[in-house]
Amino acid sequence: MVAIRNTVLEAWMTEHGHSSNSLADAVNSAVEELTGRMGGLDGSSIRAWKAGRVTWPKSATRAALEMVTGLPAVALGFVPRSRPSPTPASSHQEEPNMKRRTLIGGIAAATAAAAVPATASPRRIGMSDVNRLNKRFTEIIASDHRHGGQPRIEEHAAVLAEEALSLHSAGSATQRVRNSLYASGAAFRSSAMWAAIDGRRYEAAKAHMREAQALAEMSGDQAIKFRIWSHAGTMYRHMGRPAEALAANDVARNLRLTRRDPLFACLGHARHAATLGVTGDATAVKHALGCARDAFERADPDLPRPAWMAGVRNGAELETLALSAYLRLGDFEQAESHAHRSLTLLPLHVQRDRAINTARLAQAQLGQGAPDAATATAMSVPADAATQHARVTRMLRDFGTTLRTSAPGSSAVKAWSEHTASWRVTT
Template structure:
């Protein structure tokens, strides 16, 4: 990471902790790395521990009220390690045992504890989405899970559960990177998550990872790869055992067909998705990542994306309205994305006023999300191309400038 990137991650962590964005600058990070700051302020220290997944003392910092915890030479080495990079420190520190640790038998309570942390990651993702903090926290939790196997013993069933949990955390890091438009990082996380998922034998997490891969390649415009990855998810036995997984796989396939402009394929796969959704039993036990977001509203949201990409604007608008009406209130990121799609669908039909009102109605707290910001930038560009001198276009320009929205996606 550069100094600026680390400052950004620390500010994200402070926002998660306090609700207010931090004020860490590149200069602050320079002082931390060079040793000018011996013991960071509380917020900065906790943010560092979140980003790197280990105590501040392991990064080489020394509490003011206590004796140095390391010899000076070792302290310098730790500071150089701190400056060198994040990923190895996150995973390495998370799996390193404390001095008082003893080898123990890993049990169901350990898995349950990790599941609780995973549920928190899912909640943060649906509220904020795409943040570097979420990506980093998820990777740290994956390292913590794998650390159990390094320093403990387990039955085959528990070992598989640990791998599944580590794969789940890594897949959340992958999704946060996709959502934040950090596609190279997402590809790295995919490779690792897929390996862990295979070792776990858990079909549900394998489905999630391959389905995410389909979304990654769709966002990159690699339709052939996207269809192949999503087909890998749709062919898993879990889609035959539980129609809800089949419904999600078909709906995401429709979104990929939308990029290709294949209206017939969109209707066909959305029909399959709707049929599978209606057949899915409501009381079937499912992983938290599935129950947290996939419902009828998400089905309509994916249909909106498919028809919008295919320039079938009227149908896209109809699905967007249905999605927003059924959307759970806590899914703020999804609401903003669907509203941006609705605005684009209205603009595509020439309804300039309603389109601008819809775009301006997106909550300001979500305007900084990379996907939302990119979609609104594209909205502004299209509006300027179609009617640059119109009253709605002038209104949008003033709004975009006031909220520092980019003109080019």
């Protein structure tokens, strides 16, 4: 097979003033930062990349290159292997150590990657391939609803993102199909990002976010851009960085999609309200939730939307985010009201959100001075969610601390201690 020169990598090196030797040195240093051992590249290694003799560097080297450039390997002209690695966990373990890099300067190079000639089989890639990926994406969403935050979901979504990108080199395709493949890759990366956020693996989440943002720019898909920036807002909110959360929310809320479809505007305002709850601004929270409610009432329920918008369509997500906002404000009566409404609207199969909102309901009841009712509610959270989901585990640990402080020596404390002891026995 004739090697095809990687002109995208060459262009990036020229733009950033790198020779083959200087890039090799930079990547070697990044490998050492990631693995503890200095990399073994030299100028000839980089020349092999530029010449197209190496089309997909090894995982540690690839992660280091992405760390140096701030771009995913595919945006530098590299072509993924036609089959994803059977051990995705190894590259995932490297991601948490990656440093945050801006993508603004890399979009042009990322777009140019689409022009790299295909080297695999000449078959025609069409919308049937995209539809197959979209079905897999729906399965990822369903798995997230059931389990949420698990590393296996994150890893599976990341592998599917690579699969979507590998189709670019598998044959010829129209620009519409190529854009759709980028959108699929971005969607899978956003799900990997969300699973990492949900599992409180924030460094990994930021690495997925960088790749998702680059792919979303190449796709031009407004819905997936909204999802990524909205997830970024949630991530920074969970990290206790409200200023960055509000900024990310603003990017999502200002996309033209929110003017075309009020349901996206509803979600944007509601997530903004949840972050404003962290700041303690009750007036701003009420205003944002009012805007969310108005947008929800204006939305056409019959418009086609992505599968991940289902909870927004029936109002469950609005109630969930209002619950989060009022709980943060310490308005426990309002929080309890929204908790009950969210649990009524959530489908039974959305087990992760039901567990989270049940734990929040217990916190709201305890905040109103009802330790027995609160403990009974907390004890209704399924043991697997209580012990295996990072966010739920932390919520219930905080609940137990507050319970012991506010009602020391009570029957509720005794019941809770016995209940949590049973988790340690069964897990």
